[in-house]
Amino acid sequence: GAGVSQSPSNKVTEKGKDVELRCDPISGHTALYWYRQSLGQGLEFLIYFQGNSAPDKSGLPSDRFSAERTGGSVSTLTIQRTQQEDSAVYLCASSLEGRSSYEQYFGPGTRLTVT
Amino acid sequence: DQQVKQNSPSLSVQEGRISILNCDYTNSMFDYFLWYKKYPAEGPTFLISISSIKDKNEDGRFTVFLNKSAKHLSLHIVPSQPGDSAVYFCAASLEYGNKLVFGAGTILRVKS
Numbered sequence: 001g002a003g004v005s006q007s008p009s010n011k012v013t014e015k016g017k018d019v020e021l022r023c024d025p026i027s028g029h030t031a032l033y034w035y036r037q038s039l040g041q042g043l044e045f046l047i048y049f050q051g052n053s054a055p056d057k058s059g060l061p062s063d064r065f066s067a068e069r070t071g072g073s074v075s076t077l078t079i080q081r082t083q084q085e086d087s088a089v090y091l092c093a094s095s096l097e098g099r100s101s102y103e104q105y106f107g108p109g110t111r112l113t114v115t
Numbered sequence: 116d117q118q119v120k121q122n123s124p125s126l127s128v129q130e131g132r133i134s135i136l137n138c139d140y141t142n143s144m145f146d147y148f149l150w151y152k153k154y155p156a157e158g159p160t161f162l163i164s165i166s167s168i169k170d171k172n173e174d175g176r177f178t179v180f181l182n183k184s185a186k187h188l189s190l191h192i193v194p195s196q197p198g199d200s201a202v203y204f205c206a207a208s209l210e211y212g213n214k215l216v217f218g219a220g221t222i223l224r225v226k227s
Contacts, residue, residue: 004158031213042119042204042217043159050213059214091158100147100208100215101166106158 002026004107006092012113013082021077021110025094032075033095033104034067036088043091049075050098082114118142119207121218130227134192138205138218141186145207149215150179150190153202162203163190195225 005024013019025032034046045059049069060066064082069075079086089111093104120139128134136150146167151159165172165179165188172179178191192199202222206215 033213035217040219042121042219043206043215045214045216048213056213093158098213100149100212101164103161104215106151106160108156108158 004092004094004105006090006107006110008110009108010111010113012115015084015114016081018078018080019082019112021079021090021092021112023075023077023092023094023107025073025075025092026105027073029094029096029105030072031095031098031102031104032069033093034075034077035091035093037091037109038088046077046090048098079112082112084114087112087114117218118145119205119216119218121203121205121221123221124219125222125224127224127226128195130197130225131194134190134195134199134223134225136190136192136203136205136221136223138188138190139186140188140207142207142216143186144209145216147208147212148179148181148188149206149208150177151204151206151217153204153220159204192223195223197225197227199223200225 032049035043048056064080067077089109091109093106095102095104149164150162153159181188202220204220205218
């Protein structure tokens with residue numbers, strides 16, 4: 001079956017603009033995660049969705065970042081008024097259920113460059 | 116504050132030999148540990164995991180060892196193959212939690 005897909009694969013934007021990143025999880029997976037990887041760093045947790053529960057937003061670095069998951073499937077990560085420090089690879093992952101013991105399947109990521 | 120550390124940015128190993136990748140953690144609450152492998156332009160893929168109730172888990176050529184008292188885990192790959200060349204990430208979590216905390220990764224190069 002299809003894996004996790006993300007779009008766009010690359011995005012270059014000017015400082016101050018808003019961007020939207022999209023994630024299509026594996027069908028049937030109830031848990032969805034967003035991470036980002038800055039240059040030379042590990043993956044940093046951003047936000048987690050599990051079914052109809054309230055999302056865990058504890059990893060979002062500022063109020064310029066928001067995410068939604070519509071219909072328990074597709075998710076969109078929005079970054080408002082982008083800054084140069086937002087440049088990173090943004091990775092989405094999904095898993096069957098929202099426990100660490102369930103394997104997280106990652107998409108290929110969106111490389112965001114803020115100029 | 117890095118809770119999961121991979122102190123070796125890179126490792127180079129000859130094909131057929133053992134690769135040992137190390138990882139240290141500081142949060143004693145972590146009780147579930149995972150290794151992910153990442154090729155360029157792809158997302159990370161799950162490799163192997165271990166619960167804190169064990170000190171070893173083996174899957175084919177891959178073995179993960181956990182030393183809870185030292186807050187240290189390692190991934191052994193035997194024998195190493197050129198296709199194993201990738202970035203390896205160590206991650207930690209609460210077993211019944213959901214967030215993974217990742218290390219910065221180690222680039223493994225297996226030379227043929």
